[in-house]
Amino acid sequence: MSAALFPGEAEGALLVLTAPLSFWGGVAATTGAIVDPRHPQHGTCVAGRILVVPEPVGSSSSSAVLLELIRVGLAPAGIVLGRADAILVVGCLAAREMGWPAPPVLVMSGCAALPAGRARIAQDRLVLLPSEGS
Amino acid sequence: MLTLTDAERAIAAGEEGEGAATALRIVAESAQRLGAARLIPIASAHIDGCLYHGDSGTLFAEMLVARGARTRVRATLNVGALDLLRPNNVRLAGVPRAMALRLMRAYEALGCQPTWTCAPYQAGHRPAAGSDVAWGESNAVAFCNSVLGARTNRYGDFLDIACAIVGRAPYYGLHQAENRRATLLVDATMLPAALRAEDACWPVLGAWLGAVAGERVAVFDGLAAEATEERLKALGAAAAAGGAVALFHVAGVTPEAPTVEAILAEGAERMALTPAMLRTARACLSTATGDTINAVAIGSPHASEAEACALARLLGGRRVRVPFYLNTGRGVLARLQQRGLLRGLADSGVVLIADTCIVAAPILPEGGGVLLTNSAKFAHYAPGNTGYAVQYASLADCVESAVAGRLVRDESLWQ
Numbered sequence: 001m002s003a004a005l006f007p008g009e010a011e012g013a014l015l016v017l018t019a020p021l022s023f024w025g026g027v028a029a030t031t032g033a034i035v036d037p038r039h040p041q042h043g044t045c046v047a048g049r050i051l052v053v054p055e056p057v058g059s060s061s062s063s064a065v066l067l068e069l070i071r072v073g074l075a076p077a078g079i080v081l082g083r084a085d086a087i088l089v090v091g092c093l094a095a096r097e098m099g100w101p102a103p104p105v106l107v108m109s110g111c112a113a114l115p116a117g118r119a120r121i122a123q124d125r126l127v128l129l130p131s132e133g134s
Numbered sequence: 135m136l137t138l139t140d141a142e143r144a145i146a147a148g149e150e151g152e153g154a155a156t157a158l159r160i161v162a163e164s165a166q167r168l169g170a171a172r173l174i175p176i177a178s179a180h181i182d183g184c185l186y187h188g189d190s191g192t193l194f195a196e197m198l199v200a201r202g203a204r205t206r207v208r209a210t211l212n213v214g215a216l217d218l219l220r221p222n223n224v225r226l227a228g229v230p231r232a233m234a235l236r237l238m239r240a241y242e243a244l245g246c247q248p249t250w251t252c253a254p255y256q257a258g259h260r261p262a263a264g265s266d267v268a269w270g271e272s273n274a275v276a277f278c279n280s281v282l283g284a285r286t287n288r289y290g291d292f293l294d295i296a297c298a299i300v301g302r303a304p305y306y307g308l309h310q311a312e313n314r315r316a317t318l319l320v321d322a323t324m325l326p327a328a329l330r331a332e333d334a335c336w337p338v339l340g341a342w343l344g345a346v347a348g349e350r351v352a353v354f355d356g357l358a359a360e361a362t363e364e365r366l367k368a369l370g371a372a373a374a375a376g377g378a379v380a381l382f383h384v385a386g387v388t389p390e391a392p393t394v395e396a397i398l399a400e401g402a403e404r405m406a407l408t409p410a411m412l413r414t415a416r417a418c419l420s421t422a423t424g425d426t427i428n429a430v431a432i433g434s435p436h437a438s439e440a441e442a443c444a445l446a447r448l449l450g451g452r453r454v455r456v457p458f459y460l461n462t463g464r465g466v467l468a469r470l471q472q473r474g475l476l477r478g479l480a481d482s483g484v485v486l487i488a489d490t491c492i493v494a495a496p497i498l499p500e501g502g503g504v505l506l507t508n509s510a511k512f513a514h515y516a517p518g519n520t521g522y523a524v525q526y527a528s529l530a531d532c533v534e535s536a537v538a539g540r541l542v543r544d545e546s547l548w549q
């Protein structure tokens with residue numbers, strides 16, 4: 001089951017978070033990199049990815065970090081949340097008021113089990129794309 | 135399906151200005167996406183958007199000012215990226231410094247109170263139990279819900295100010311009584327009383343809760359004798375930083391849990407807390423080993439008057455040998471000044487930081503190293519935000535370590 005929290009279309013490589021991540025304190029707004037050294041994906045860049053967040057946690061400043069990533073062009077291409085959470089969606093709503101294109105956000109149960117590979121967000125669905133060459 | 139009242143539709147149509155219409159769009163669209171059927175009036179807001187993360191936040195706030203928006207309920211402000219009272223404390227320079235100041239001024243221009251603290255509940259902003267409010271800042275949310283019994287969700291930056299401007303919030307989540315019941319019972323009766331009576335146990339309880347609970351509401355049994363406001367503040371801040379905890383109950387202490395039975399949901403999970411579980415959670419707060427420390431910081435959430443007084447007492451006039459930062463609000467600072475304590479703290483070498491803090495602005499000495507703290511929240515955010523590794527210890531150990539110039543930690547309670 002999935003539903004759109006913020007509409008739009010996007011395509012990119014899936015990045016499934018393997019541990020909870022707060023954007024504030026966890027993602028650098030200047031580089032898009034995961035900077036929390038405790039996070040198993042420390043050093044990975046979220047820019048341009050379909051970022052899968054099974055468990056949205058942490059700071060209420062995360063909407064501001066997402067808005068800044070959007071402004072400087074380092075936001076994920078799309079976001080998939082394991083449960084409805086307002087904090088990242090509000091970053092997208094603020095971007096729209098500023099006239100900046102914002103990534104689509106889906107809520108999708110069981111998203112922690114998504115495989116690696118490319119995917120597309122279209123309306124309220126996530127579509128896994130065949131890997132290149134197959 | 136969201137239904138707006140006539141008054142709300144009028145705001146959306148711009149009858150109260152473009153600023154209010156913008157705010158209503160953000161509130162209503164958030165409400166719709168969260169499945170709220172309507173908006174509800176709020177009594178107050180606490181605004182977390184005034185901390186500089188890049189120019190986008192400044193441009194957003196100035197857009198609201200330019201469109202004529204004004205808050206219509208009491209709205210206190212969280213920390214900014216500058217110490218307005220002691221500007222040299224923060225190394226931010228050039229355009230970022232100018233934009234951080236413009237951001238803080240824009241929120242003032244929207245009608246918010248310049249409290250500049252992440253502990254507004256210790257700066258006179260204490261909404262009544264049962265009232266609906268829209269608060270940002272995860273620790274303030276946890277305290278407001280849990281200790282005060284007022285009702286708020288975790289409002290992200292921008293939604294908090296939008297709610298303050300329209301005086302309304304989406305009716306969902308923790309605004310609804312049925313969602314405030316505990317779905318997790320934590321039995322803490324097996325913890326030794328001496329451990330429960332130690333301040334440094336409470337951030338660890340919070341860190342443990344944040345890791346296991348996610349966003350679930352827990353009720354603790356067995357903490358009533360030792361729970362104080364300061365300890366609940368530390369527990370909530372740790373749980374909110376490490377997880378998405380917005381509400382917890384302590385049976386016999388917090389307003390919605392006179393007893394476990396009064397607040398426990400049917401089918402709740404039960405967990406028995408052991409010292410070993412807390413030892414693991416405590417170990418996770420430190421990212422460094424060895425006895426090197428390069429700086430010490432306390433005050434996340436912002437230190438209360440009581441915590442600052444405890445610091446002065448533990449120092450007893452001795453000087454620290456590594457940089458030592460006391461982060462607090464300007465309201466507490468003023469009271470410490472009245473009590474004649476500022477001079478002694480400064481003479482001991484303590485650097486007083488107000489309006490901001492060491493994980494929100496470039497304050498710690500450049501070059502990195504190891505930060506020692508008694509705050510689980512600092513321990514959580516310092517590595518990512520400052521580049522410092524962290525060690526966690528009690529306030530007394532922080533003071534002894536700062537005086538010794540190396541880590542001195544009493545492990546006896548944790549054996």
